[in-house]
Amino acid sequence: MISIEARLARMALRGDQEAFAEIVGLYQEKLYHMAYRMLSNRQEAEDVVQDTFLRVYNNLDRYDETMKFSTWIYRIATNLCIDRLRKRKPSYSLDAESSDHEGLDGYSMIPSDDRTPxxxxxxxxxxxxxxxxxxxxxxxxxxxxxxxxxxxxxxxxxxxxxxxxxxxxxxxxxxxxxxxxxxxxxxx
CATH class of the missing domain: 1.10.10.10 (Winged helix-like DNA-binding domain superfamily/Winged helix DNA-binding domain)
Structure with missing residues (x-):
């Protein structure tokens, strides 16, 4: 028996945009949480989710229906996260002054996380x-x-x-x- 996700993937492959929108609805939040936990950065997590759905859409014809759809989509998202982690520059001491930014230490260069009190x-x-x-x-x-x-x-x-x-x-x-x-x- 074919899964709901596999059925939606088939429909999306035939051009059904609503079917693809359902796939996005099913996985968007789960992928975001996973990406955020791996990357600890909201913007990067959002980018990974967007890139994941772009790759899914462009490669629907490669999806193997014998494999769980969730496994396939998580593999894409996880690989994108790992790629981003590998590309990050090595971390430096937050107390050290930056040579690029005179008088600023690492703490002042950490981007805001938009957290509220x-x-x-x-x-x-x-x-x-x-x-x-x-x-x-x-x-x-x-x-x-x-x-x-x-x-x-x-x-x-x-x-x-x-x-x-x-x-x-x-x-x-x-x-x-x-x-x-x-x-x-x-x-x-």
Whole structure:
């Protein structure tokens, strides 16, 4: 039996714009949350979601209906996030003055996150610490940890999304947890 998403993909491939709009409606928020957790930047997460749907639309003819549609779309979004993480420049000390911007330190150059005082109080200190620790994970662990613990995908689904064996996923989850444990032991 063909899934609803596969049926929508077929219809969109034949030019049905409403069918593609339904696909966007089904996945837009989920992909945004995943991308935001991986990138910790709202603008980049929005860009990844937009790029994901553009790639989905342009490659609908390549979608293999024997594969879960969610796996296919998550793979595209995750790969785009990983590409962005790899392209980022190495981080520098926030206290060091920038040679490009005389008299400015790293703190003054951090873009605003548009957080309100109300939303800031909703985040507990522990959540912030955990999210900060997640941000320091290497990309290969971060993608697995976000998919496992924030998107709640099974190990098999993560393997399908990332195109790797389940044993590799298990290893990366284990190493990611160890990395976080060591990081959080120093902070908490």
């Amino acid at each position: 109300e939303s800031e109080t909703l985040l507990s200190e522990t959540q912030r610490i955990i999210h900060q620790a997640m941000d320091t994970l290497p990309a290969k662990y971060k993608s697995v940890m976000v998919l496992r613990y924030l998107q709640e995908l099974s190990l098999q689904e993560i393997g399908d999304v990332l195109g790797m064996p389940v044993t590799t996923v298990k290893t990366r989850v284990h190493r990611g947890r160890e990395f976080l444990r060591k990081k959080l032991e120093r902070v908490l």
